[in-house]
Amino acid sequence: MCQGCFNAPVQNSDAMALTAALLAAAGGLTQRIHEGVVARGFEGVRPAHGFAFTRLAPDGATVTDLAAHLGTTKQAASQLVEELVRKGYVERRPHPADARARLVVLTEAGWACTRAAEEAAAEAVGAWAGVLGEDGVRALRDGLLRVAPGGPIRPAW
């Protein structure tokens, strides 16, 4: 075993504990948000759709933009958009400045779903505030932001 790592200030077992806690928290939070969205009446949506919504929300985006945001191929992004169109959450509009491109924008249902996800997230995080307190949650968020500034938007494993 690498002596440097073995003798590092942060012990291996601690690192694994942090990793496990991080994965558990992320997985649990994602799950709760998803359940909250479903409970609010939005069916046929997966967490992956939420990652797409965060990119589409402000002013829409092209399929290529979305693919870059999600870290997938543009074919995969196109299929995801097609699915969201079928389900009524987004629609394709002609791009105002490029006849090749198509601007994908949220429909009213898409906006409603996005708001539902925000509510569900606030609810789940609110439960955390009951354990850590408002300050604790803020500290957690700030620590994570400082530590993962450029992390992947769509964790895939």
Added chain:
Amino acid sequence: MCQGCFNAPVQNSDAMALTAALLAAAGGLTQRIHEGVVARGFEGVRPAHGFAFTRLAPDGATVTDLAAHLGTTKQAASQLVEELVRKGYVERRPHPADARARLVVLTEAGWACTRAAEEAAAEAVGAWAGVLGEDGVRALRDGLLRVAPGGPIRPAW
């Protein structure tokens, strides 16, 4: 929009920021551990295998145990074990107390890979200590542990 949520102490946008930071941190850390494991010469391993290793490490486990740990069907767990057997990381031994069951245990290569993952995790978390300090990392870990005690081991989305 739900007024209760809108007026909640933790604002929706804050909740989404925390969620994004959490996902980015988890995704980034997983990615770095994976890269560290690959850099140490272990090929053909995916993060999902690491989740399996953490269950098999102490004394081995049955396929059914593993399936429960990973949150999948036992068929999926069986296929994963088959793959790990092919790659030399685990082996199936007869179960000492039940002739139906088979005990899946790590081989020497499996142990080496587990140690490599621990080293890579310690390395990645060590980099975080450079930003947050030792105390900051500890606080982060403790906060996460308090907030996600029973979260899923294998985040899937």
Added chain:
DNA sequence: TCCTTATGGTCAAGCTGCTTGACCAATGTG
């Protein structure tokens, strides 16, 4: 201008990891 290259998007085929369903061997329970 025309030709060439780059870019946005889709269609089609294939692969991988998982699921459901069926089944067998061994266990335990009355």
Added chain:
DNA sequence: CACATTGGTCAAGCAGCTTGACCATAAGGA
């Protein structure tokens, strides 16, 4: 000793993604 239960595998199918090919528009240079 029947009979339901449990551990495990085989087989088929599905969902989400990838690679490869292709078309339409755009951008840039001679």
